[in-house]
Amino acid sequence: xxxxxxxxxxxxxxxxxxxxxxxxxxxxxxxxxxxxxxxxxxxxxxxxxxxxxxxxxxxxxxxxxxxxxxxxxxxxxxxxxxxxxxxxxxxxxxxxxxxxxxxxxxxxxxxxxxxxxxxxxxxxxxxxxxxxxxxxxxxxxxxxxxxxxxxxxxxxxxxxxxxxxxxxxxxxxxxxxxxxxxxxxxxxxxxxxxxxxxxxxxxxxxxxxxxxxxxxxxxxxxxxxxxxxxxxxxxxxxxxxxxx
Ligand code: DX5
Ligand code: ZN
Numbered sequence: 001x002x003x004x005x006x007x008x009x010x011x012x013x014x015x016x017x018x019x020x021x022x023x024x025x026x027x028x029x030x031x032x033x034x035x036x037x038x039x040x041x042x043x044x045x046x047x048x049x050x051x052x053x054x055x056x057x058x059x060x061x062x063x064x065x066x067x068x069x070x071x072x073x074x075x076x077x078x079x080x081x082x083x084x085x086x087x088x089x090x091x092x093x094x095x096x097x098x099x100x101x102x103x104x105x106x107x108x109x110x111x112x113x114x115x116x117x118x119x120x121x122x123x124x125x126x127x128x129x130x131x132x133x134x135x136x137x138x139x140x141x142x143x144x145x146x147x148x149x150x151x152x153x154x155x156x157x158x159x160x161x162x163x164x165x166x167x168x169x170x171x172x173x174x175x176x177x178x179x180x181x182x183x184x185x186x187x188x189x190x191x192x193x194x195x196x197x198x199x200x201x202x203x204x205x206x207x208x209x210x211x212x213x214x215x216x217x218x219x220x221x222x223x224x225x226x227x228x229x230x231x232x233x234x235x236x237x238x239x240x241x242x243x244x
Pocket of ligand 1: 028030031053055086159160161162163164165166195196197198215216217218219220
């Protein structure tokens, strides 16, 4: 009897697997109510949010400032949620140690800010954290192709970095799909994080394009007029992964 050729997963299987890809929900702490930060952190944990997204800004790479290691250490006193640290800072290799010590388990550097990206990613791993790289909307995916083996976490800015409440850059959806294809081409099954205007309308499109790590901010989890619990629940609902 002829050997049955290895059955390649059909495009439907692949589409199905992409649809059933578990999506991680993170909350952009920079969008929290700082007058009630402890309450918000406890509400995030109770709402099933899985990561605290920590935005760090230096006023150089982006024209703004936001969180710091003190906030991370304070957060660690009320929640054990892991933290992904989004370094929007020039020459971030100077700060790997302090942000890992403050509790960062994923350290994300902007490709645009690093001269020696492969060395910096290796250095983050050497400190025991997962090595993340972030790309601005205009930055080509090809800039990380030759370090894809050194990348544990890919963050695609879906707005221009520096501020919350901005609108999605339209090309971002195409870029998410291209990023997932790049990872698959290299056999790298790494999280593709989207950060910026992850709204109830945009989130399903981002997940369908291949994103599986959503940073919820003012257009979902911290939506004005709603509660954190409602925002997190609705975000999970629109991507078809309601909390169990
Ligand atoms: C922007 C930050 C995002 C932002 C998300 O530079 O990296 O995390 O705070 O906020 P929204 O979801 O309102 O765009
Ligand atoms: Zn961010």
